[in-house]
Amino acid sequence: MTRYESLEASLGHTPLIGLPKLSPKSLPGKPAVRLWAKLEDRNPTGSIKDRTAIAMIDDAEKTGKLKPGATILEPTSGNTGISLAMVAKVRGYNLICVMPENTSIERTQILEMWGAKIIYSPAAGGSNEAVRVAKELAAENPDWVFLYQYGNPANTLAHYTTTGPEIFEDLPTVTHFVAGLGTTGTLMGAGKFLREKNPNIAIIAAEPRYGEVVYGLRNLDAGFVPELYDASVITRRFSVGAEDSVRRVKELLEVEGIFAGISTGAILHAALGVAKECVEAGVGADIAFIVCDGGWKYLSTGVYGKEGDPEVLDGQLWA
Amino acid sequence: MSAPTIEVRIPTILRPFTNGEKVVSADAADAADLAQLISALDAKFTGLGERLLENGELRRFINIYINDEDVRFMGSLSASLKAGDSVTILPAVAGGC
Numbered sequence: 001m002t003r004y005e006s007l008e009a010s011l012g013h014t015p016l017i018g019l020p021k022l023s024p025k026s027l028p029g030k031p032a033v034r035l036w037a038k039l040e041d042r043n044p045t046g047s048i049k050d051r052t053a054i055a056m057i058d059d060a061e062k063t064g065k066l067k068p069g070a071t072i073l074e075p076t077s078g079n080t081g082i083s084l085a086m087v088a089k090v091r092g093y094n095l096i097c098v099m100p101e102n103t104s105i106e107r108t109q110i111l112e113m114w115g116a117k118i119i120y121s122p123a124a125g126g127s128n129e130a131v132r133v134a135k136e137l138a139a140e141n142p143d144w145v146f147l148y149q150y151g152n153p154a155n156t157l158a159h160y161t162t163t164g165p166e167i168f169e170d171l172p173t174v175t176h177f178v179a180g181l182g183t184t185g186t187l188m189g190a191g192k193f194l195r196e197k198n199p200n201i202a203i204i205a206a207e208p209r210y211g212e213v214v215y216g217l218r219n220l221d222a223g224f225v226p227e228l229y230d231a232s233v234i235t236r237r238f239s240v241g242a243e244d245s246v247r248r249v250k251e252l253l254e255v256e257g258i259f260a261g262i263s264t265g266a267i268l269h270a271a272l273g274v275a276k277e278c279v280e281a282g283v284g285a286d287i288a289f290i291v292c293d294g295g296w297k298y299l300s301t302g303v304y305g306k307e308g309d310p311e312v313l314d315g316q317l318w319a
Numbered sequence: 320m321s322a323p324t325i326e327v328r329i330p331t332i333l334r335p336f337t338n339g340e341k342v343v344s345a346d347a348a349d350a351a352d353l354a355q356l357i358s359a360l361d362a363k364f365t366g367l368g369e370r371l372l373e374n375g376e377l378r379r380f381i382n383i384y385i386n387d388e389d390v391r392f393m394g395s396l397s398a399s400l401k402a403g404d405s406v407t408i409l410p411a412v413a414g415g416c
Contacts, residue, residue, distance in 0.1 A: 127413035182414030223380025
């Protein structure tokens with residue numbers, strides 16, 4: 001069924017696409033190691049964050065936290081804000097996003113297009129600063145509704161009830177699930193669901209490693225671990241820098257024709273690393289990974305071009 | 320010929336302990352695992368160990384990676400090391416999205 005009552009209703013059920021050329025060749029006589037990309041750019045506003053945003057707003061309406069005409073406040077580096085901005089526009093809420101100043105220009109343009117107001121947080125400290133500023137604003141403005149994706153169980157639940165089951169339905173033989181580590185909602189929710197179905201599944205986190213500016217905290221106590229994070233769900237966790245991420249996102253484009261955002265390159269890098277280990281060990285694997293969004297919002301960085309230099313991402317929050 | 324080493328990347332916030340050095344190295348013979356590496360670094364850069372550990376565990380807001388993999392999923396302080404490994408220390412920050 002591809003007819004929906006509204007844009008929001010078309011959320012999820014994104015395609016899981018095989019990567020026959022990028023999947024590594026198995027050793028002679030050994031089972032196949034296959035990579036599968038879940039294209040989350042096929043969501044209403046073009047990213048996996050539509051799942052989180054709609055779930056958090058639905059939950060806030062249900063619990064009576066969110067009343068007609070209310071103002072929503074959210075720290076975001078872009079995608080969650082964009083998803084919330086669309087839903088807020090359609091359902092009649094105001095949205096204020098706290099976003100680090102070092103993000104791509106397209107994110108600001110899209111947020112403003114849907115009528116969101118943006119408060120910029122300092123580049124140094126990256127999303128930590130956005131979270132800190134948003135928490136302060138929430139305390140100062142108790143009439144604003146603070147959804148807070150880093151600590152809102154509706155975020156994890158969205159992936160437990162949709163992303164995870166969709167992957168399992170399409171690929172019951174899944175052996176590895178690889179996703180980005182941001183709010184941790186995707187990994188916690190889908191990871192928990194998939195492990196309930198297959199206790200032996202490997203849940204792999206790919207964490208973007210930014211340039212130094214983003215780690216420029218005033219002190220170590222300003223570090224941040226999302227409230228949703230539960231390390232017991234994760235099997236392994238990789239830190240992937242801009243150079244590897246850009247190389248992989250270009251490979252995905254050139255070899256399989258998929259045009260993804262830069263954070264997907266980090267996820268693919270981890271997925272390919274795990275795939276190589278499986279080939280070397282002579283074991284079969286079905287590795288599902290998340291394509292968080294398309295590459296459109298990152299074109300202004302110039303990294304997709306032949307001369308694209310990952311160093312331009314040095315001071316930016318690229319995931 | 321110099322001794323086989325392990326390279327350690329130091330985040331800005333901890334560079335006051337390493338005289339501003341961004342990358343430091345430890346003799347692989349003194350660092351069979353992460354706990355030993357931290358002791359070896361602390362011997363050279365006094366006070367660094369205390370910034371990384373609390374009550375004998377990694378501090379909550381410190382992440383350490385061996386060849387880009389998070390040590391907390393590799394046995395934490397008992398994660399083994401060998402010559403040529405690259406270790407990265409970073410403060411925990413919120414991811415994107």
